Amino acid sequence: MLHVSSAVAGIDPDAALLEACARGDARAQAQLLERHLPRVHRLAARLLDDAAEAEDVAQELFLRLWQLAPLWRGEQARVATWIHTVVLNLCRDRLRRRRPQQAMDEVAEAAFGDAPEDRPEAVLGRAERGRILQASIAALPERQREALLLFHVEGLSQAESAAALGISEDALESLLARARRSLRARLGES
């Protein structure tokens, strides 16, 4: 069951599109895809660190969405919330099939050496800083990483991020605070 905050309740701009999709309306299908595919792929690519696997996630997600369309009632959640939740779930499944945490730790270790000169403040290149940041985000605990990507990188609101994660806005705030603290520590900012 999705947790839906009152802040995200109200008119869902995607509900009518989804209803048209269920009738086989090709224009509605294309429009829904245009609205959500870029973020779905981007989010999955960041969570999985693999663009090809992100495409598999996107295909699987929309296949589920087409199947869901005739049954959609919209009382439980917004379409966008459902989409974000399913992206997170599909990515979690794939990440768990990999060797958990070890892979992430390897990425993080590859990005940071132990020497002080390897720390971000000593690194000048923007690309290098980006690589280090990506590795630092990848090394965060799963829920913190998801919260950070949804809110700080994808720019979702508190209510949207909390609904996608199935948690309260207070819990989201706590996850974000911990994620930022961990990042600062890894980036040598604290």
Place this chain on the structure above:
Amino acid sequence: MHRERLEQMIRAYGAEPQRWPPAERDRLRAALEAEPELLALLAQESRLDAWLAELPAAPAPSADLAARILASAPPAPRFDWRALWAELGGSRMAAPALACALTLGLALAVLLPAAPAEEAGIDTWLSLALLDEGLEEDALP
């Protein structure tokens, strides 16, 4: 009270008030001006915000991904005559009703006397049509 909440807010949502929860944003932004001790925290979180803004763009999907996904979308359903037939009662109800309607139609066509088909001459029709234009019947050929 304000200070504690401001710290929580900055640590979770960053230094940019636009990203703070809307319900508290204005009140806490005003309170921030009275808390110069928080400037260091604000600067620290602002640096992290800048890092996050510099996160490299995620790789773009393949050019044909959208087309592949659309190919899996359900097509527009074709009209289902069988479903309609079943909806109308199938062979137990719709077939007898259709047969009755056909029989009645044929019977009416055969039994009713044909309407007297007077040969209306072309002159008659033409004169009636020309009346609207104010022409005299005499003017007709």
